[in-house]
Amino acid sequence: MQRRGQTESQRQGKQIVNGRSNELIYVIAGKDESLVGAKCQGLVDKLLEPSQRTTGLLDAEAGSLSASDVLDELRTAPFLTDKRVVLVRNADDFVSKNRPLLENYFDKPCPTGRLILVTRTWDARTKLAKKLPKVGKLVKVAQPSRRELPQRLIAYAKDAYDKKLGLPTATLLIELTGDELTRLYSEIDKLALFADAEKVITQRHVESLIGHNRLFNAFAVIEAVVAGNPGQAVERLRGMFAKDKSTEYTVVGAFAFHFRRMFNAKVLLKKGVQRREIENRLRIWGNTDGFFAQLRPMSLKQIGEYHQQLAETDYAIKTGRAKATVAMEQLVLQMATD
Structure with missing residues (x-):
């Protein structure tokens, strides 16, 4: 069964990117690895077509990169795409060690580069954090409260599969599965297949x-x-x-x-x-x-x-x-x- 609406990663990407031309840097901050991963994937999906990723995407752990590697990649002219995206995962220590270099880059980012820093925390009091709104966007990722979960599931069933999920059904699913959002999405994926041609789960x-x-x-x-x-x-x-x-x-x-x-x-x-x-x-x-x-x-x-x-x-x-x-x-x- 194919999804008729947006995938979750596409929904996440649409929420992050709003079309502002000055969004050259993104910081995705959160402690839930699965939710953060969905945000990252959604953003990459929005910025680059799959065919552009071979030449237009560097996706790496911060520990495997130096600051010069990242900045050189961002400043390299794009090939077969209009932008180069550099995704640096687990970047907390990377940010701390390279703060002066990053501050300079935040002052004058490359217009054809898109930097995505993935961190567990982001201190709004730092000079770097205060520079970010002028050139990009902070995306905070947090597990929704239990009260918010049913509506998230209802929206996911509609967007991903064009199926209706009522509030009592969403509540029952949470009671049986727990309150981890990515696991609940996975259960809806199974339920949509199980429901087949029926329009309501x-x-x-x-x-x-x-x-x-x-x-x-x-x-x-x-x-x-x-x-x-x-x-x-x-x-x-x-x-x-x-x-x-x-x-x-x-x-x-x-x-x-x-x-x-x-x-x-x-x-x-x-x-x-x-x-x-x-x-x-x-x-x-x-x-x-x-x-x-x-x-x-x-x-x-x-x-x-x-x-x-x-x-x-x-x-x-x-x-x-x-x-x-x-x-x-x-x-x-x-x-x-x-």
Whole structure:
């Protein structure tokens, strides 16, 4: 299936380049390598056609270049293209070591050169940073907040595949996959292929392609937890990590989704809502008998505590204080032995 709209890199490039003639230097600053990489690719796509890159692009790590290499390349007359693009990756130390030379170049950049510096940080207080707006542009790259993610996914599905992605479906995808934007884009790529000729990516598509295996595996671990069998719970959890490398990023989402659904189902049961209606409302599919069997011995307080412990584990993983495999095993053991 071919993408009908813009690729993500093209969208990124369009956002960066606005056609100003004085944009001869770009600084792309950010700590998320995947998002920064998409910005770089988007900018290169905008500046050069693929056929021009053999003679018009130097793309290299800063550690392999000297300042004179970069400046000479920028000042060399372009061949078979109207500009020469020099992309310097991981340029933090390069900038620090060559600040005077770069300041001079920023004062008088070559009109046929385009310099792209990729850094993790960019100190706005420096003389170099203050010169940049006159000759180029700073592009700050940051992971969008969780609240912004659904709209980003909706826009991506439309731009890349001309498919509609509703807010509930985008939210479900985030719950199951996590909040890493590039991984979410990858899941939409798969969903667009799965949906084929259908114009709308639905919750049914997400559940069938992404949710089924992840939720089934989480269900199996929680089943062992509820049965008070910590050995089996850990064994099943390890199986999740062994079968799918992406589990490191999606495991918390799968467990959180399952716990939320258990909590909501328990609330509805206490209100006297019939089981079939609960299944329809909460979109419980697959082994529904097993789901309600899990739910029966658990109290709302217990489910809430599990969810709180999972949130604490998620925070420890995201802040680098714990590895996903170790933290989740500790959590499962704690829940199974309580």
